[in-house]
Amino acid sequence: MGRIADRMPKFLRRADPAVAVAFGCIVLLLLLGSLYSRNFLSPEYLLQQLKVASFLGVIATGMMLVILLGQIDLSVPWSVAMGAMMACAAAAYGPVGTALAIPFGILCGVLLGVVNGIGVAYLRIPSMIVTLATNAVAQGLMVVYTGGFSPQDSATAAMRYLATGFAVPGIPNAVILWAVIGAAAVFLLTRTGFGRAVYGIGNRERAAYLSGIDTRRVVMLAFAACGGLSAFGGVLLAGYASKAAQSMGDAYLLPSIAAVVLGGTSILGGRGSYLGTVAGVILITLLQSILSVMQIPEAGRQIIYGVVIVAMLLLYGRAPANR
Amino acid sequence: MKEWRYWLIEQRGTLMALAIFIVMFVIYTANHPAGFTANVVQTAANKGVLLAFVAMAQTLVVITAGIDLSVGMVFLLTNCLASWLVVGTPGETALGVVAVLVAGAVCGALNGAIVIYGRLQPIVATIATGAIFYGIALLLRPFPGGSVNEDLADALTGKLFGFLPLSLVALAAVVLVVWVPFSRSVYGRAAYAAGSSEMAAYMSGVPIRRGKFLAYVLSGVLAAMGGLFLTFFTYTGEAALASGNAYTLFSIAAVVLGGVSLFGGRGSAIGAIFGALAFRTIGDLLFVFDLDPLWQPLFQGVILLVAVSLGAFGLFRVRNRLEWFL
Numbered sequence: 001m002g003r004i005a006d007r008m009p010k011f012l013r014r015a016d017p018a019v020a021v022a023f024g025c026i027v028l029l030l031l032l033g034s035l036y037s038r039n040f041l042s043p044e045y046l047l048q049q050l051k052v053a054s055f056l057g058v059i060a061t062g063m064m065l066v067i068l069l070g071q072i073d074l075s076v077p078w079s080v081a082m083g084a085m086m087a088c089a090a091a092a093y094g095p096v097g098t099a100l101a102i103p104f105g106i107l108c109g110v111l112l113g114v115v116n117g118i119g120v121a122y123l124r125i126p127s128m129i130v131t132l133a134t135n136a137v138a139q140g141l142m143v144v145y146t147g148g149f150s151p152q153d154s155a156t157a158a159m160r161y162l163a164t165g166f167a168v169p170g171i172p173n174a175v176i177l178w179a180v181i182g183a184a185a186v187f188l189l190t191r192t193g194f195g196r197a198v199y200g201i202g203n204r205e206r207a208a209y210l211s212g213i214d215t216r217r218v219v220m221l222a223f224a225a226c227g228g229l230s231a232f233g234g235v236l237l238a239g240y241a242s243k244a245a246q247s248m249g250d251a252y253l254l255p256s257i258a259a260v261v262l263g264g265t266s267i268l269g270g271r272g273s274y275l276g277t278v279a280g281v282i283l284i285t286l287l288q289s290i291l292s293v294m295q296i297p298e299a300g301r302q303i304i305y306g307v308v309i310v311a312m313l314l315l316y317g318r319a320p321a322n323r
Numbered sequence: 324m325k326e327w328r329y330w331l332i333e334q335r336g337t338l339m340a341l342a343i344f345i346v347m348f349v350i351y352t353a354n355h356p357a358g359f360t361a362n363v364v365q366t367a368a369n370k371g372v373l374l375a376f377v378a379m380a381q382t383l384v385v386i387t388a389g390i391d392l393s394v395g396m397v398f399l400l401t402n403c404l405a406s407w408l409v410v411g412t413p414g415e416t417a418l419g420v421v422a423v424l425v426a427g428a429v430c431g432a433l434n435g436a437i438v439i440y441g442r443l444q445p446i447v448a449t450i451a452t453g454a455i456f457y458g459i460a461l462l463l464r465p466f467p468g469g470s471v472n473e474d475l476a477d478a479l480t481g482k483l484f485g486f487l488p489l490s491l492v493a494l495a496a497v498v499l500v501v502w503v504p505f506s507r508s509v510y511g512r513a514a515y516a517a518g519s520s521e522m523a524a525y526m527s528g529v530p531i532r533r534g535k536f537l538a539y540v541l542s543g544v545l546a547a548m549g550g551l552f553l554t555f556f557t558y559t560g561e562a563a564l565a566s567g568n569a570y571t572l573f574s575i576a577a578v579v580l581g582g583v584s585l586f587g588g589r590g591s592a593i594g595a596i597f598g599a600l601a602f603r604t605i606g607d608l609l610f611v612f613d614l615d616p617l618w619q620p621l622f623q624g625v626i627l628l629v630a631v632s633l634g635a636f637g638l639f640r641v642r643n644r645l646e647w648f649l
Contacts, residue, residue, distance in 0.1 A: 125632065139621075143621065267444045297461075318441065
């Protein structure tokens with residue numbers, strides 16, 4: 001085993017097997033797709049997929065921070081919807097509202113994340129439970145606000161520009177935004193004390209606390225960031241569809257968790273790289289795209305989707321045996 | 324300590340849930356325009372029983388220190404299946420009921436196999452299997468429809484002797500047939516032990532794998548009971564994503580209200596039943612006070628948030644800060 005590894009180039013030796021498998025699956029999916037239709041390898045199609053992936057990518061970045069802590073954020077669906085709805089709602093309040101629409105949407109997400117963080121870090125409630133509860137509260141707030149229908153306000157020009165415009169010819173703005181957020185996440189995780197603390201807490205919070213880290217503050221900040229990024233994803237989605245909708249975020253909970261976990265980040269926390277999350281996001285997006293291009297009905301897509309995720313996790317996401 | 328005091332401490336969560344339920348139900352019936360009549364009780368029971376079954380299903384998994392985020396989808400799937408199978412002559416209907424329960428057991432077994440033998444985290448595994456179950460439900464019923472044996476449905480949602488809702492009798496029967504034997508069996512103790520400390524249970528030679536697996540299978544059966552009763556109430560099958568998600572969420576709320584520890588190893592399905600009935604009653608309080616139904620989701624969410632935050636009071640008893648971190 002060691003012999004073969006010695007002869008491989010350095011970057012391959014250092015690569016996480018999970019990340020390598022994920023990238024391998026991407027190539028496999030592209031090959032399968034190209035057998036079905038020539039268009040799968042065309043630059044336009046790939047760029048379009050990258051654009052769709054960037055919405056999931058932004059949301060998965062926040063989810064990854066939380067999962068690295070060994071926690072989970074199940075409030076993503078309504079953080080996304082709340083970010084989108086609040087940004088669109090702000091746009092209805094004249095020019096000032098239009099200018100502040102995007103920050104306001106993100107701020108709402110951050111607030112929800114702070115509530116999650118307080119619950120998890122200071123009240124020590126299991127994250128799964130507290131985020132399910134705040135998800136229900138956010139849903140309740142939005143139902144009261146919209147009256148149970150999709151809101152009539154539409155996205156601002158700035159939101160549409162961020163989601164669908166081209167600042168650099170040929171590259172969609174959404175992809176650039178994802179790249180910027182991704183670069184910031186990589187810097188945060190690998191070059192700052194905060195990032196070290198996140199990995200430390202994910203491995204063993206007790207040990208991190210004893211080494212002098214204010215673990216509760218780090219956990220709260222991570223949840224706030226996750227809420228903000230989910231809401232920003234919602235803002236971008238609203239810009240893409242030019243309006244917000246009820247339950248627009250429901251389609252992002254499982255994919256964001258799956259993208260992070262398929263990218264080799266341990267669901268127990270403390271282990272994982274952003275490169276893996278990028279691979280996971282692209283993998284999930286391609287899978288969804290291929291299933292819809294092949295015109296498989298929603299029911300079949302859900303089944304295939306669930307089966308693929310379970311199968312891939314069984315391949316490399318298993319916990320150590322109890323021996 | 325005397326024997327009964329041990330029993331009291333063990334049952335504290337269940338008794339607390341019972342107390343919350345009684346208080347809420349008294350407020351509910353006192354303000355209900357019709358008052359405390361057999362029909363009010365019947366309607367409340369029929370709504371509460373659905374959640375009670377799903378909450379019991381959730382309890383079985385939570386006791387093993389797991390969580391089942393697919394329970395609402397098993398509920399939907401069995402509802403859709405029942406709207407195809409539970410029809411026709413009494414013989415066919417009986418076969419259909421058995422088939423639906425077996426389908427629930429298969430769903431539970433799949434979850435159990437993936438979590439126990441596949442060694443995946445219950446959260447991720449059950450979110451993924453939930454997508455599969457929902458997909459199958461959608462395959463069975465792309466549009467709401469179907470039918471059910473109405474004689475059976477009317478009988479099971481009606482009243483016994485003119486006052487006792489038969490759905491409550493069925494719930495009690497399921498408790499006696501499923502929960503009581505399980506919790507007293509070796510495998511039931513193993514499920515509790517695995518939830519309390521898997522390593523210690525493993526070292527003591529407790530059959531934790533079989534215990535946990537049985538808990539997941541029975542959980543699927545109980546969710547299928549819920550699905551059956553949903554079909555009896557609505558006469559149709561419908562793969563409504565929002566409804567499945569809501570039942571998953573409410574089952575967790577009911578379990579928390581029912582005094583079942585989310586860390587596993589503590590609590591009982593009977594507590595979860597009272598938690599479910601209490602949660603339903605609290606949600607319905609809005610109607611008797613004549614508030615806009617639009618506020619109901621927010622109201623339920625806030626109750627859930629408050630209920631889970633109450634668990635934080637234990638922190639005040641912590642003397643050593645290191646105990647914050649498990």
